[in-house]
Amino acid sequence: MNSEAISCRLRENGISFCCNEPMWKHTTFHIGGNADVFVSVASAEELKKVLAIFATEKIPYYCIGRGSNILVADEGIAGAVISLAEMKEISVMGTRIRCDAGSSLAALCTAARDAGLAGLEFGYGIPGSVGGALVMNAGAYGGEIKDIIVSAEVLNADGTEKTVAKEEMMLGYRQSVFQGKPWIITAVTVELKPGNRDEISAKMEELMNRRKAKQPLEYPSAGSTFRRPEGYFAGALIEKNGLKGLAVGDAEVSRKHAGFVINKGHATAEDVQTLIRKIQDTVYKADGVLLQPEVIFIGEKHGEKR
Numbered sequence: 001m002n003s004e005a006i007s008c009r010l011r012e013n014g015i016s017f018c019c020n021e022p023m024w025k026h027t028t029f030h031i032g033g034n035a036d037v038f039v040s041v042a043s044a045e046e047l048k049k050v051l052a053i054f055a056t057e058k059i060p061y062y063c064i065g066r067g068s069n070i071l072v073a074d075e076g077i078a079g080a081v082i083s084l085a086e087m088k089e090i091s092v093m094g095t096r097i098r099c100d101a102g103s104s105l106a107a108l109c110t111a112a113r114d115a116g117l118a119g120l121e122f123g124y125g126i127p128g129s130v131g132g133a134l135v136m137n138a139g140a141y142g143g144e145i146k147d148i149i150v151s152a153e154v155l156n157a158d159g160t161e162k163t164v165a166k167e168e169m170m171l172g173y174r175q176s177v178f179q180g181k182p183w184i185i186t187a188v189t190v191e192l193k194p195g196n197r198d199e200i201s202a203k204m205e206e207l208m209n210r211r212k213a214k215q216p217l218e219y220p221s222a223g224s225t226f227r228r229p230e231g232y233f234a235g236a237l238i239e240k241n242g243l244k245g246l247a248v249g250d251a252e253v254s255r256k257h258a259g260f261v262i263n264k265g266h267a268t269a270e271d272v273q274t275l276i277r278k279i280q281d282t283v284y285k286a287d288g289v290l291l292q293p294e295v296i297f298i299g300e301k302h303g304e305k306r
Contacts, residue, residue: 018038020034020036028222097111101187113201118194118196119147221262224294225276246278249268
């Protein structure tokens with residue numbers, strides 16, 4: 001990759017970027033090697049310019065929101081990372097809210113509360129971006145993104161735009177059509193219901209307090225490490241097998257909630273992966289259930305290149 005040529009073109013287009021950027025700074029796990037190029041965009045128009053440059057220069061790239069559900073390889077990422085975290089405009093339109101994909105889910109929940117709109121309380125406290133939440137159909141406490149989504153605006157790799165209706169999204173448990181398409185979500189529109197602002201606020205605080213009491217929010221992690229296996233709960237299976245506190249390096253099964261692998265300080269991606277394999281092997285041998293990671297692995301070692 002001709003870093004000098006890429007840097008020149010990005011600079012000419014007024015795009016914010018840096019080279020050899022440590023990815024641990026951009027993930028909630030606080031783990032990951034360097035990306036060759038790290039680009040931050042603040043609008044869909046800037047994103048289009050970046051995609052055009054990368055297409056011309058044949059640069060592989062990976063898009064991230066707020067890094068809450070990813071584990072970046074210790075060897076880093078060859079090519080580029082495009083961060084959408086600065087795409088965060090939110091507009092309230094009656095009972096609908098249009099939100100840029102890089103906005104935090106917490107910011108969207110707060111905007112809904114301030115507008116007296118109910119239905120998003122479940123999302124308060126879920127880390128990450130709105131775009132990432134839609135990709136994974138994030139949910140908690142009986143609610144999911146699929147309950148409130150109307151449509152999403154996306155860009156194809158060639159920069160063409162498309163609006164995807166809810167009916168096209170194939171939303172299921174931690175699944176969506178976006179996981180198998182070369183689309184980048186740039187904005188979403190949700191539909192909520194009028195509610196009492198004080199009641200909405202109280203519900204949000206109640207759910208946040210429940211999270212703080214049950215989840216290891218005091219440590220870096222990628223949230224729930226495993227998907228919920230049909231008929232079981234991953235955390236319960238892990239705890240049943242005596243794995244709370246099991247550690248590889250500074251990666252540890254949380255003693256507070258066995259469904260979380262946490263970074264006690266200086267965990268590497270290899271530490272986390274080794275620990276995940278140990279958990280999978282133990283649970284499979286004891287219960288015949290193969291736990292599937294919810295965490296997305298990206299980077300050189302994982303082979304996740306685009």
